[in-house]
Amino acid sequence: MMDLSPSVVSRAIASLEERLGARLFHRSTRQFSLTEAAERFYDGCCRILDDLDCLEANAASHGRLPTGMLRLVAHTTATLSWLAPLILAFKRKHPKITLDVTLTERPVDLTADGYDLGIILPFMLATDLAVTRLLQRLPxxxxxxxxxxxxxxxPRHPADLADHVFVTVPPSMHKPFVTFRMGQEHATFPINYEITSNNPIFNRDVLLEGFGVGVLPITLVEHDIKAGRLVRLLEEFEIADSAAEVRLAYIGRALLPAKVRAFIDHAAEFFEGAPDGSDAA
Structure with missing residues (x-):
């Protein structure tokens, strides 16, 4: 810490408040806290310092391979079938970058939690400072x-689902019905479920034991379908508004670290031309 006396700090704060024309602290005999103006000023200064760090790092690494630790958070289920190939392909391109990968299905704050990038579903984003890019839609x-x-x-028709037991539905569809597109219209059909869970992997495992019918992301079950362990029902009927968007998220700033920019470019190339819901690799 800087070895400054309280009087020097007080004068510096008073001078800054006078120059800005704004009060920076709430003061009382028991409390000392930042005003809203001070919080915005502090956040802006942090972004400027981050940009300076990025500028220095990018200049120093010009002409060299990106290096350093890249911290990535990803949605567990949505990325299950392609995250490892994505990461390994990136690692082969950029051997000097070390990756720290966290898998979760909870909301994250990229800045507060210390992540460089997130591969997430929209509900997971706990800050509006992030820039997001669509990677894939998962029906x-x-x-x-x-x-x-x-x-x-x-079942031959959505109405037949009422005669079957459902294991669960994803959290966003946690309700006793499923809505389908029927031509230009939407039609809702009731379902009965006896086991519910907020974890799609658990839901799939229950289905594999031979219990009930489930509604799950295609990426979670496509290998089981190909292997004959699971079978699709009502393929000719489309569930309405069911595609989850998998997005690449990062904190927006004028200058991005070379390692972050490298991963953004790699992800865009990895998913280029990949059809919705299929393996990008």
Whole structure:
């Protein structure tokens, strides 16, 4: 810490308040806190210092491979089928960058939590300072097992779902019905569920045990479908407004660290031309 006396600090604060024409602190005998103007001023100064750090780092690394630690947070389920290939392809391009990857399905604050980038769903973003780019849309699909269907009528129409037991639905659809697009109209059909969970991986595992029908992201179940462990139902019917958007998020600033810019460019290339809901790799 700077070795400054209280009187010197007080004079410096008073001088700054006079120059800015704004009060920076709430003062009382028991409390000492920043005003709203001071918080905005402080945040702006931090961004300027961050930009200076980025400018210095980018200038120093000009002509060299990006280096350093890149901290990334990603949605567990939405990235399940392609996160490892994405990371490994990036690592092969940029061997001097070390990656620290956190998987979660909870809201995150990129700045407060110390992340450089997030691969997230929109509900996870706890700050409006972030810039986001769409990577992929993930449609939901209705799945079950042949074991469950054995001795039961296979649904041929959304109305038939009422005759079956649902394991769960994703949190955003945690309600006793599913809405489908029927031509130009939307139609809602009731469902019955006996097991609910906020974790789609658990939901899939319950389905694989032969219990019930589920609505899950295609990326979570596509390998099970291809292997015959799960079967899709009502493929010809589209669930309305069901596609979750997977987005790349980072704090917007005039200058980005070279390692962050490198990952943004890599992700854009990795997902270029990939159809919605399929493996980008």
């Amino acid at each position: 939901l699909v209705i799945v079950t097992t042949e074991a469950y269907l054995n001795g039961r009528p296979r």
